Amino acid sequence: MKSFRADYVFPVYADPIKNGIVTVDDQGKIIAVAESNKPPSGPIQQVSGIITPGFINTHCHTELSHLQNRVKPRGGLVNFIKDIQALRNTDQQEVLDAIAKADQEMYDNGIVAVGDISNSNNSVAMKKQSKLYYHTFIETFGFLPERATEVFEKALALLNEFKPGGCSITPHAPYSVSKELFKLIKKYSDNADNNLLSIHNQECEDENKFYRYKLGAFLDLYDHFGMDISYFKPQARNSVQSIIPLLSSKQKVLLVHNTCTNLKDIYFIKRFDKKINWCFCPNANLYIEGRLPKIDLFVDQGFNITLGTDSLASNSKLCILSEMQAIQQKFPSIGLPRLTEWATRNGAEYLGIDDEKGTLAPGKTPGLNLISGLDGFKITPETTVKKLA
Structure with missing residues (x-):
């Protein structure tokens, strides 16, 4: 002892x-x-x-670790997405080595459990031998309705590669998942014992502008990828308000980033019987958009708040203490005891590992x-x- x-x-x-x-x-x-x-x-x-x-990192992308210092900071979310897609084809061994190094970095920085986003099987081997607990979110992309079934079936196949470790199928973001794909995930979630959801939410103003008016930089993004989105009609409300009704009421939901979430959005969400949790990754918000969420709006609203690092493509380090520091610097009224709760117990409760961590x-x-x-x-x-x- x-x-x-x-x-x-x-x-x-x-x-x-x-x-x-x-x-x-x-x-x-x-x-x-x-x-x-x-x-x-x-x-x-x-x-x-x-x-x-030990700290709980509820939002990370270990498979993007090879992109550290390769994406221009403060270029905005749409340019960030374009850069990530352009840089994805990298030497496989370089990708695997960076994933292993990221895992060790998190361990050294006092992180004991991670909610990790995956679009490939690149992190499977690392997770089998890691000292950390991982829950892997198999992330689905598919904004074209006709591709919903194909995308979902590929996600199911990838999910099986991460079993028996903790894993689930999740939507990526409102702007990248069609209503048809949301419905497939909801049906699966409603019938699954444990299918945690983790969704990128309102990372930039253009996301809300697209949903409200079908205007803004996302039109350029879809054009860049050669996507015909003529089917999509403006929803006359912010993105999170548009997708909340499409989510399962059975499973816990983590809304990540929330850079442009406002008080009306928070009150709107309260009207629904959903198991909503919030995750803040302040250093990534500063790296991508150069701004932080209004985190003080979320305090004492009755929701579980957690912290994440996002990826090394949008952060200089994978360190929850660094995220706590960024929040305290901007919001000094949020004290260390509360930040510690967000960094530990709340994340463990969301991941369902609070009986151990x-x-x-x-x-x-x-x-x-x-x-x-x-x-x-x-x-x-x-x-x-x-x-x-």
């Missing part, structure tokens, strides 16, 4: 403990979380900083992170994360 005493321990399921002590066994299982006046028997290692559970509760194996270099409870440029167990 090992015991660590820190300036604070954040169990997450309970209030922070000043001078708290965490004891784990050789497998990383939490034996006890105690106050300093109730020390366990045996040696105690003193560490400087805050001990938290997400909090420092006895009997769990959540991983232990030490966050150092804080200014009180404020994250600074000098703040670092280190795995303790």
